[in-house]
Amino acid sequence: MATLYAAISFSAKVGRCKAPAVTWKGSGVSGRNLISMGATRTGLIFLRPSRFRVCVAKAETVSKVMDIVKQQLALGEDAALTPESRFTEFGADSLDTVEIVMALEEEFKITVEEDNAQSITTIQEAADLIDKLVDEKPAA
Structure with a gap:
């Protein structure tokens, strides 16, 4: 960068x-x-x-992303996920990350460009990107 x-x-x-x-x-x-x-x-x-980041995702989006990550990584309901949690902390490799992004695309009915998909490493980053893409999506 x-x-x-x-x-x-x-x-x-x-x-x-x-x-x-x-x-x-x-x-x-x-x-x-x-x-x-x-x-x-x-x-x-x-x-x-700046070293600071603005978190703009809705709490509902963050919660859905956490649920999808738990499901994709086969984590138990008691897994301690936070918005700052990195996928790699729970053993995710690059293929797991791709599967997480695909599941998010399906759930939120969005398309994530490859450049954006590669930059997602935390739950908060995924939720922020989803809210941004949902807001940009034209009304049907």
């Missing part, structure tokens, strides 16, 4: 009605990263990926 280092510079005349000129230099932003900003003495703002 590429790290984003970009700079935005502003220029404006104080006391005049000149709009600020904004210039952007940098690379693309990964959809999984948030951006943190910090100003310097030179007036430049540097953008860096």
Whole structure:
């Protein structure tokens, strides 16, 4: 994953009605990263990926994902899953992850692109992606 280092510079005349000129230099932003900003003495703002993630999935979606993961990995009802649980913690390999994604696609009637499927490693990531795809799906 590429790290984003970009700079935005502003220029404006104080006391005049000149709009600020904004210039952007940098690379693309990964959809999984948030951006943190910090100003310097030179007036430049540097953008860096944040270490924090926003969890947007509904509790119902997270619960359904947990149930499907338990079923696909043949875990007992007493298995202690949390949204932060990684599939690998419960012995899942890449084939198991593919089967989990296929079961999620069937349950939620969505299609997960291969790039997105490979990035799913936790229950929360799966639930966030599902809610995003369900919200984007056109109404039938």
